[in-house]
Amino acid sequence: MTQNDTVTRILNAAETLFAEKGFSETTLRSITEQANVNLAAVNYHFGSKKALIQAVFARFLNPFCVLLDSNLDAFEAQTTKQTTDLHGVLGVLERTLLASLTGDTSQERLSIFLRLLGLAYTQSQGHMRRFLKSNYDVTYKRIVSVIQESNPDVSENDLFWRIHFAVGSMIFTFSSIESLRAIANNDLHTDNTVPDIVKMLIPFIEGGINRRLVAP
Amino acid sequence: MTQNDTVTRILNAAETLFAEKGFSETTLRSITEQANVNLAAVNYHFGSKKALIQAVFARFLNPFCVLLDSNLDAFEAQTTKQTTDLHGVLGVLERTLLASLTGDTSQERLSIFLRLLGLAYTQSQGHMRRFLKSNYDVTYKRIVSVIQESNPDVSENDLFWRIHFAVGSMIFTFSSIESLRAIANNDLHTDNTVPDIVKMLIPFIEGGINRRLVAP
């Protein structure tokens, strides 16, 4: 089907360019040029630029949420609530994140995925936040409650903020990972791969979330 | 002086609108309208929109870096290198951050400041990154080396990434703090102030950076 071909070519080009330059800075002309389709194709197939942005997110988030849900089912079935530990939950998250990005260039797509998420949080506060909230809120709420079960001794409010601190460290890191890797390479002469960085990030998050508050 | 008045009115309006909508999404017409100045005033006083963006950052970062530098001098004078601990360094950072934002609305300005920083990292990868690098790299490198002194047993590479995980958690949190507070208020019926959140964030960062890697 030539329609499907055009649609996916637009999605691929949009995904790359959005991650590179942001939403407002990416023009429909640059997208359709890179996709080798006519300018009018975007408005014909998606209706508007806003709808195209949402379609790019949906192509990522729909399979991810489905996979995460089933992985959480399996995880909860194999462990009782008492033994639910943060390390296990984060393991499920990490594996789902990597597995949901199929294909040979999964490393790059992980960065793109998280960079787009970061852009959605900072940029374009209007329609994207509503779109994410109305489509993926149930999955978000579930992962929060699972983490809460693994830390019953920390107050709900504290845990809520620690989770978002952790989300922030992850999104920020991968949003600017190209420049961070360049700095590390230049200053420290190290060349960390994306899995390397994930292996450092997960313990950081564990340490931050599990941290006991000490009296000053 | 009416010139200075126009300049600061433009800077105030630009600062607010940039933080609200981002750089590309904010038009010069909306800035000059909110500042009650003529449209041409921006190009007359600053030269271009890019230069205006950099001026907004300079107004924040210049006093902050000067203050941080002297605070680090005082901190290093009062403690030997052996006793340099992460807790103390983060305390200096926190106090400098809050103190550099003078005025009665310091809470709001802290959010605006960090939100702009986050935008500079994700959006507009070109001129802003060069501007930040060429103007504030010495201060950045100093704070990194001080943290490294406080954690001599962690490898340079690990510490580099943990520092950026921490920066990410801070920037991300304050970039979207309005919506996060709204969610917390709606879901948990809590109303955390900005200092409350800082008090939770600092221990999180300490826990993440100090975290010992455990064998799986």
Add this chain to the structure above:
DNA sequence: ATACGTTTGAAACAACTGTTTGAAACAAAG
């Protein structure tokens, strides 16, 4: 082959962008 709904194509549209212009208003000094 004919007819019909779908998809593509080139061109134009209206709106908005940052920037420039040149005259007017202003302030300060001779």
Add this chain to the structure above:
DNA sequence: CTTTGTTTCAAACAGTTGTTTCAAACGTAT
């Protein structure tokens, strides 16, 4: 008052943006 340099103003400029239009090309059932 006149002159000088600085600042403001309304208007226009040239370029780009997302979107629309409508005819041509396409694929597919009758």
